[in-house]
Amino acid sequence: MPIYKMEGKKNGKQKYRVRVNYVDSFGKAKQLDRVAYGLDEAKELERKLQASMCDVEAGIGMTVSELFEEYVNVKKNETRESSLDTSSRIISKHIIPILGKYKLKKLTLPILQNWKNEINNKDFSITTRQHIYAELRALLNYAVKMEYLPANPLLKLGNFKTTLELEQKQEMDYYTADEFKQFISVAHNCALQAQESGNYFEWNYYVFFSIAFYTGLRKGEIHALRWCDIKNNLLSVSRSITQKLKGEDRITPPKNKSSIRTLQIPKPLLKILSEHKERCKQFDNFSKNNLICGADKSLRDTTIQNKCKKYASLAGIKTIRIHDFRHSHASLLANEGINIQEISRRLGHSNVEMTWNTYSHLYPREEERAIKILDKIV
Secondary structure: OOEEEEEEEEOOEEEEEEEEEEEOOOOOEEEEEEEEEOHHHHHHHHHHHHHHHHHHHHOOOOEHHHHHHHHHHHHOOOOOHHHHHHHHHHHHHHOHHHHOOOEHHHOOHHHHHHHHHHHHOOOOOHHHHHHHHHHHHHHHHHHHHOOOOOOOOHHHHOOOOOOHHHHHHOOOOOOOHHHHHHHHHHHHHHHHHHHHOOOOOOHHHHHHHHHHHHHOOOHHHHHOOEHHHEEOOEEEEOOEEEOOOOOOOEEEOOOOHHHOEEEEOOHHHHHHHHHHHHHHOOOOOOOOOOEOOOEOOOOOHHHHHHHHHHHHHHHOOOOOOOOHHHHHHHHHHHHOOOOHHHHHHHHOOOOHHHHHHHHHHHOOOHHHHHHHHHHOOO
16 A cells, blocks of 8 residues: 655645555455545555555455445346346445445444334335345345355344234235126226227237236246247247336246246137237238247336226126236136146245145145035035
């Protein structure tokens, strides 16, 4: 760490430059220049900078913002792009503005509790608050892994707690078979009316919701479906589309290995797809590589949700989220007593336990099923 004499004085003291050479957490050589007046002051500054850089190299002088920057760079090679985008958005919006300036070694329990209080004071659902907590926990767990912290202080405070009222608000929603028939009938009529005016595009929304209900696919998986994915009445799921607020949509692998699957297409959906394909063939740009819903570009999520609200309102039924059509598919099968392993396979879950934890409350208890069978014996 050399000290350089410079031209200029202040209050009679000579001007000096103190240069610090250090290696950041990525192993890159960097420099830091500071100015001091007076040789003794320059030497003292050199001593302080040397101690500070030792802290930086050890990680303990790192701020939460700096940790976040490193965390994102590392996770780019380990996490699906859509998942990393979600994490980065949550951390940037709800963690960095409050905690970003703090050094890791200064993250005391009172500071973290104040952060929790600020999040609690916002009008967030309990699920949203718990997701925010999970992202901060993961970020600090990374700091522990890199030995920047001896332990994760957030764990002592625990996650945001639920109340019975909040738990009731976050119950999943779904359409029964009868409700879906009402919904999709309205969607069909809207598409017919649009076609009479020369607008065939409305059919894409009718087909989208049909696929969602009859297959339980995630919306990104539906967005990525192409006509070439249908062979011998089977539907192959091998990709997903992540929509970007800025820039082009990204084609990615599905959520996990189990999400790459082949599903037999139910007869009602097969008819819907066959009719839609014939409509699409009327246009010059038709190709087997076209998207089933949208042809050249996937339908916009916001527009799909708006269509969902419109159809539900016209049908006189409740409005559910796009993802709830996936719940509707699983709930229908569960209520009919379909094996939980088959439901898990159709949904592309990584394990049956995930499916069971989500839908077990819909599944008939074995005792009840046994009694129903015995009651039929006369």
